[in-house]
Amino acid sequence: MDKLIKPEHFATWKSMLDIDIRQSFSSIEQFVLEPHSFTFYTSVSVMSSSKIEGEPMEVDSYVKHKMLHIEYLPELTEKPNDLYNAYLFAHENELNRSHFLQAHRLIAAHLLPADQRGVLRKTEMLVMEHKTGRIQYEAAPLSMVADRYDAFWRELEDLLQQDLTIEEVFYYASFIHLAFVNIHPFSDGNGRISRLLEKWFLREKLGERAWYIPSERYYYQHINAYYKNLARLGLFYEALDYEKAVPFLLMLPQSLTFER
Template identity: 45%
Template structure:
């Protein structure tokens, strides 16, 4: 019996499968931990935290952060603290089941130095606009009166997906959709992009195991950040009018990240 979702669109699933390169699974299976990783330091968690933060405009270099985490190099707190927080959220996700409560906890962890404590792990109560650098409205997110309901739908669909047997291609398809739908709801005052990219990888880890944490998707999205943002924009300007039939270019970026 086909699975029925409340918010996750499935119209592109067959087109996605038809375009899927089966060698991507071999690339995934070949992923392994870095020799730089120790009992107290994870190289790939550092890559995830640094590049997800750089997508959001943080001025941090991977080499500096590795020296900070692995060798104890001292920098000004403003240079490392937000990335430290995100690193901690990835560590939390790696040892906790993906649930509505743990998503909120992860958001609270990664926004410790971004939001006031009253907004950490809490859905926003105001309207949300994504603004370009020149002050233009790029996207109007779900209004606060429906954002909580939309998130409940996303939580419900995520639970169904976690309990459903999926092929490798389907796992990547739905992981990227969770990322995209979450970003479009934009449920928090800040930290939405960081949380969405963590959610994507967290879902893969729940379905396929710890190798998911070695995927350098955040680095790929940063290196292709104009394409990344353009593919998100393709769906439309306002939440009620989003067209997920235009999402295929975005959904194909995750397997491309594994292929590189």
């Protein structure tokens, strides 16, 4: 079986970069943090990721909820708060298979019944674009999910042990996001946890300042491009064309500079 997290598109991706990743990330490493900075940036990341999945609460309102303890209706805050708890868990724990499943249990607290949290799905899966309701693509067939999930983690564990350049870190973080979301191994919460996984991998490789990369906000602010770039690969899992993945893979480094 070919690798799921594919190295062969790195050269093309790097040739198309128009951002100095090291310099741009260095500015994130150097800005002054306040006591509330992690709460603020995590709130923005969490609500941006949640809005990609169709949650109605505005990002600014959620920031007020977390920073100023302003109460809103539970149906507005429950699912974002579950995702926030998963980000806190990731912040405090290393990235491994066991911790990843625990993060999904936290994310899925108000998405799935208890027996479906942190376990692989048992049904076929169509991935829908939340903004339009259109079918985005067909996820990995049920017969393949367990094997692909295991192969994905073996590749990810290998990457976690490798010394990578900062360009390779961003490339593989994006590809981890993409490969995981294409498998769609859980019954729900796959999009949310794929964006957390991307950030978690960045933290493992680059340190704690990786949590301040505004990737989720960038994806939300460019949601049409996000879905379009995912859709470029094709409709069926077994026929995905990863030659067309580069536009999606370029979005993560672009997030480093879009708010300046």
